[in-house]
Amino acid sequence: MIIILMGPPGAGKGTQGDLLVKKWPTFCKVSTGDLLRDQIKKETEVGLKVKDVIAGGNLVDDDLLFEVLKNFLKEQGDKKILLDGFPRTVNQAKLLDTLNNQYKVAKVVNLSIDTRVLVDRLSGRRICSQCGAIFHVSNFIMNQEQETCPACLSGKLVQRPDDFPDRIKNRLEVYENQTRPVIEYYKQRGICSEVDAMGEKDQVFKRLIETL
Numbered sequence: 001m002i003i004i005l006m007g008p009p010g011a012g013k014g015t016q017g018d019l020l021v022k023k024w025p026t027f028c029k030v031s032t033g034d035l036l037r038d039q040i041k042k043e044t045e046v047g048l049k050v051k052d053v054i055a056g057g058n059l060v061d062d063d064l065l066f067e068v069l070k071n072f073l074k075e076q077g078d079k080k081i082l083l084d085g086f087p088r089t090v091n092q093a094k095l096l097d098t099l100n101n102q103y104k105v106a107k108v109v110n111l112s113i114d115t116r117v118l119v120d121r122l123s124g125r126r127i128c129s130q131c132g133a134i135f136h137v138s139n140f141i142m143n144q145e146q147e148t149c150p151a152c153l154s155g156k157l158v159q160r161p162d163d164f165p166d167r168i169k170n171r172l173e174v175y176e177n178q179t180r181p182v183i184e185y186y187k188q189r190g191i192c193s194e195v196d197a198m199g200e201k202d203q204v205f206k207r208l209i210e211t212l
């Protein structure tokens, strides 16, 4: 069984996905962005291929990413899956349908949000290079830049290369052109709901749980 979290870059898919698996530990969160960044970190063949594509805010090739995803899913046994960041094209949605025997898409939630909020969230995002925890610079005391992760107390907080302003603009355009049609694909099946992603994380989470 699969639940898909959709929404534009910065809508809070990663943040809400982490909260969800904490509440429902029978789910395993799979972020295709994280899978790809892991390949880049390990300097694998896939990582070398996708590094510049991701930094530029463009989409990775459908078939290449689907192979990476399938390999990861094989390792998860019969866990329920929370997908963050996949599918992002209608073709990817069709590829996912080929796994229907083992992984049926039960529900899709689209996190909807104003574009001006997205830009602020993305440009202020910092990620722990060690544990992957997600923060925003506005959470830090007196708005000072914090370098060490407050969650694991050892990793360094870094900015993703695709969070620089010109890349954010491109990602939002890519989302509108290539990913928004996927929402319609699932709406036609009657399994897609909208959740308002504006406001505090806990408020959004409450809406998400109510919807699911």
Ligand code: AP5
Residues within 6 Å of the ligand: 007, 008, 009, 010, 011, 012, 013, 014, 015, 016, 031, 032, 033, 034, 036, 053, 054, 055, 057, 058, 059, 060, 061, 065, 084, 085, 086, 087, 088, 089, 092, 121, 122, 124, 125, 126, 134, 135, 136, 137, 162, 171, 197, 198, 199, 200, 201, 202, 204
């Ligand atoms: P990916 O990592 O999936 O990036 P994304 O979809 O652009 O989404 P983000 O991770 O930027 O945002 P998010 O919605 O998870 O928000 P977050 O919770 O972090 O993909 C990266 C790249 O990989 C793609 O561009 C592409 O190149 C490639 N890729 C991945 N999947 C692919 C696919 N299927 N096909 C092809 N290529 C693929 O929150 C953002 C910030 O806001 C944080 O700082 C957070 O603390 C803050 N925040 C969150 N919620 C709130 C709130 N309620 N109030 C205040 N602040 C909040």
